[in-house]
Amino acid sequence: DGGITQSPKYLFRKEGQNVTLSCEQNLNHDAMYWYRQDPGQGLRLIYYSQIVNDFQKGDIAEGYSVSREKKESFPLTVTSAQKNPTAFYLCASSEMNTEAFFGQGTRLTVV
Amino acid sequence: AQSVTQPDIHITVSEGASLELRCNYSYGATPYLFWYVQSPGQGLQLLLKYFSGDTLVQGIKGFEAEFKRSQSSFNLRKPSVHWSDAAEYFCAVGADNFNKFYFGSGTKLNVKP
Numbered sequence: 001d002g003g004i005t006q007s008p009k010y011l012f013r014k015e016g017q018n019v020t021l022s023c024e025q026n027l028n029h030d031a032m033y034w035y036r037q038d039p040g041q042g043l044r045l046i047y048y049s050q051i052v053n054d055f056q057k058g059d060i061a062e063g064y065s066v067s068r069e070k071k072e073s074f075p076l077t078v079t080s081a082q083k084n085p086t087a088f089y090l091c092a093s094s095e096m097n098t099e100a101f102f103g104q105g106t107r108l109t110v111v
Numbered sequence: 112a113q114s115v116t117q118p119d120i121h122i123t124v125s126e127g128a129s130l131e132l133r134c135n136y137s138y139g140a141t142p143y144l145f146w147y148v149q150s151p152g153q154g155l156q157l158l159l160k161y162f163s164g165d166t167l168v169q170g171i172k173g174f175e176a177e178f179k180r181s182q183s184s185f186n187l188r189k190p191s192v193h194w195s196d197a198a199e200y201f202c203a204v205g206a207d208n209f210n211k212f213y214f215g216s217g218t219k220l221n222v223k224p
Binding site: 107 | 115117120143145147152153154155156157160162201203205210211212213214215216217
């Protein structure tokens with residue numbers, strides 16, 4: 001089945017740690033996105049990538065980093081510089097000029 | 112700047128009643144508009160989309176939406192709500208040749224038996 005796989009579903013981070021969220025798609029889409037979701041704030045764009053080895057900052061990129069070494073993979077690292085990382089993170093992909101398809105999300109909690 | 116406004120944070124309707132969720136957008140060019148639905152702890156599923164042509168678009172699960180350029184609106188409707196429709200609904204606009212998607216803050220729908 002074609003789709004987007006995010007792992008893990010739940011992730012716990014200690015203060016000062018970096019953690020990496022995985023996102024893999026087998027839809028052969030060029031574009032991939034990372035969004036952060038907080039209650040009452042909708043989805044806010046962290047980073048997006050239109051092609052391999054290229055990515056752009058979204059509206060809330062501070063404290064996050066990404067890589068796009070393969071078309072199917074777009075991992076997100078939440079660094080220790082992100083002061084409030086507890087949130088639900090959604091990965092998405094799309095073809096040019098079509099809708100975005102979403103993964104099932106990763107819930108990150110700081111402990 | 113592009114933006115999407117969903118003025119209703121929570122809506123409660125009785126099962127079998129009609130539903131309308133409001134969405135207003137701000138975008139300088141022709142908008143590409145979407146409605147998504149999200150169950151708790153899940154990803155987003157596309158309900159319907161508007162790119163061009165007929166301003167009344169049909170989607171999955173019996174939903175429809177109407178694009179009104181003069182009002183910068185793209186409201187979602189359903190004639191008869193089912194208990195399984197309880198979820199959060201997001202309106203979105205595609206911008207910059209779809210380099211980005213901008214989302215509203217969402218409307219949580221509660222369905223009374």
